Amino acid sequence: xxxxxxxxxxxxxxxxxxxxxxxxxxxxxxxxxxxxxxxxxxxxxxxxxxxxxxxxxxxxxxxxxxxxxxxxxxxxxxxxxxxxxxxxxxxxxxxxxxxxxxxxxxxxxxxxxxxxxxxxxxxxxxxxxxxxxxxxxxxxxxxxxxxxxxxxxxxxxxxxxxxxxxxxxxxxxxxxxxxxxxxxxxxxxxxxxxxxxxxxxxxxxxxxxxxxxxxxxxxxxxxxxxxxxxxxxxxxxxxxxxxxxxxxxxxxxxxxxxxxxxxxxxxxxxxxxxxxxxxxxxxxxxxxxxxxxxxxxxxxxxxxxxxxxxxxxxxxxxxxxxxxxxxxxxxxxxxxxxxxxxxxxxx
Numbered sequence: 498x499x500x501x502x503x504x505x506x507x508x509x510x511x512x513x514x515x516x517x518x519x520x521x522x523x524x525x526x527x528x529x530x531x532x533x534x535x536x537x538x539x540x541x542x543x544x545x546x547x548x549x550x551x552x553x554x555x556x557x558x559x560x561x562x563x564x565x566x567x568x569x570x571x572x573x574x575x576x577x578x579x580x581x582x583x584x585x586x587x588x589x590x591x592x593x594x595x596x597x598x599x600x601x602x603x604x605x606x607x608x609x610x611x612x613x614x615x616x617x618x619x620x621x622x623x624x625x626x627x628x629x630x631x632x633x634x635x636x637x638x639x640x641x642x643x644x645x646x647x648x649x650x651x652x653x654x655x656x657x658x659x660x661x662x663x664x665x666x667x668x669x670x671x672x673x674x675x676x677x678x679x680x681x682x683x684x685x686x687x688x689x690x691x692x693x694x695x696x697x698x699x700x701x702x703x704x705x706x707x708x709x710x711x712x713x714x715x716x717x718x719x720x721x722x723x724x725x726x727x728x729x730x731x732x733x734x735x736x737x738x739x740x741x742x743x744x745x746x747x748x749x750x751x752x753x754x755x756x757x758x759x760x761x762x763x764x765x766x767x768x769x770x771x772x773x774x775x776x777x778x779x780x781x782x783x784x785x786x787x788x789x790x791x792x793x794x795x796x797x798x799x800x801x802x803x804x805x806x807x808x809x810x811x812x813x814x815x816x817x818x819x820x821x822x823x824x825x826x827x828x829x830x831x832x833x834x835x836x837x838x839x840x841x842x843x844x
Contacts, residue, residue, distance in 0.1 A: 516656050525652035529724060531765040532656060533717050536663035537738070538745040538757035540713035543670050544706040545743070546752035547679060549686035550604070553739045554615030557622040558711040560733035561595055562588040562718025564626065567639035567728050577642035581723045582658050585716040592715020593708045600707035604700065607689070619734065626730035638729035641722055655724045662720070663758075666713045670754055673706070682706060686752070740785065741768070748792045750799030759800055764788075 516525045537559070545552050565588040570581055603614045626633045633639065646654065673679040681702050684692035693699050722728040742757075745764050750756030771784060796803055 512660060513657075516653055520649065522648065522652060525656060527766050527769050529652050529655045529659060530769060531761055532659035532663055533721055533724075534741060534745065534765045535758045535761035536659060536666050537714055537717050538742045538749075538761050539663065539666040539670055540710045540717070541742045542746045542751065542753075542757045543666070543673055543713075544703075544710035546746060546757075547673060547682040547686060548703055548706055550607070550611055550703065551743065552603075552615045552707075552710075553612055553743065554603075554617075554619040555710070555714050555742065556619050556734050556736065556738040557599070558592040558596060558714040559718035559721070559738050560622060560626065560728075560730075560735075561592045562715030563722035563728040563733040564633060564639065565591045565715070566719035566722055567641050568632065570642055571639065575642065577644045578646070579654070581642060581719070582654065585658070585662075585719045588719035589712040589716035592718070593712035596708050596711035597704070600704045600711075604703050604707065619736065619739065623730055623734035626734055633730065636730065638727055638732075640727050641725075643726055655720065658720055659717070662713065662716055667754065667758070669709065669713075674754060678702065678705075683752075737782070737785075740789065741765075744785070744789050744792065747789075747799060748796065750801030750803075753799065753801045756799050756801045 516528055519525070519528075537555075541552070541555055544550065562585075566581055566584060569575065569584055569587065575581055575584065599618055603611060603618065606614055627635055629635075644651065644654070673682065681692065681697040681699075684695065684697055685699050685703065689699055718733065722733065725732070741764065745760030746757045747760070748756075748764065749758065749760030768785065771780075792799075798806070
């Protein structure tokens with residue numbers, strides 16, 4: 498525990514210095530996507546991990562953020578370079594505002610019904626992106642400004658912007674986890690009816706977590722669109738995003754702080770490798786689905802909770818072994834002598 502602040506500072510320093518040390522554009526491009534998905538999984542975990550409501554429709558807010566930035570840049574004639582990056586909070590606010598009525602509707606249901614409603618919201622949003630041609634240009638998509646940065650440093654502004662969003666989402670997740678509000682969310686995850694009986698305002702609490710999660714995902718959608726330099730209905734609203742962030746959170750540990758980040762560090766580089774390999778391009782989605790099933794079956798609690806549990810068991814066994822070794826051996830008590838039977842006794 499006493500070394501945790503030092504370890505966190507070392508990790509932060511490694512995250513900041515990493516793209517400067519490993520400056521290969523291929524590596525930094527993977528790093529940009531990894532930090533975007535790590536932040537998205539952390540934001541998704543603020544809602545799904547703490548409330549227990551598994552949402553598979555956050556691609557709605559990712560796409561809304563992407564289209565919001567593209568439309569704002571076109572209508573406001575925003576110049577390239579850092580201008581669109583400063584508009585990312587606006588994208589998050591737009592996504593958060595739209596998430597309020599959507600969340601109010603979806604959170605009236607629970608369990609599998611809630612999951613189905615979020616999937617339906619995703620498909621509706623994707624169809625709207627195809628059909629609202631006056632706003633989204635349909636299947637033609639929208640173009641974003643092209644930054645004038647040189648090739649050797651092109652990825653760095655996107656990486657550090659994504660890292661800032663990741664740190665903000667992680668700080669928000671930490672606050673939620675250690676606050677009274679977060680205790681209410683965890684109570685909802687354990688037993689919603691009991692939490693309501695204890696005075697937790699379950700409806701507003703769930704909706705607030707939903708909106709906060711959508712806010713961060715909306716900003717990340719805008720960042721991703723600016724990095725890709727375009728957005729289309731099938732790329733801004735993609736089911737792969739929902740599967741990816743859920744798998745990252747489940748793999749690392751749902752409801753933990755470090756779990757979604759660990760999951761993203763493991764899965765996103767692997768996904769980029771599968772997508773770039775021509776022999777695996779047609780199979781990487783199948784491998785992704787198989788990995789999802791494997792995580793659910795073999796690591797249902799995720800990496801972080803599993804390691805934590807095994808570490809606690811190992812320490813407990815070690816403590817018991819040390820206590821047993823330190824106890825002095827007990828002196829043997831003299832055995833009682835059996836009384837003689839027969840006629841040898843006194844009369």
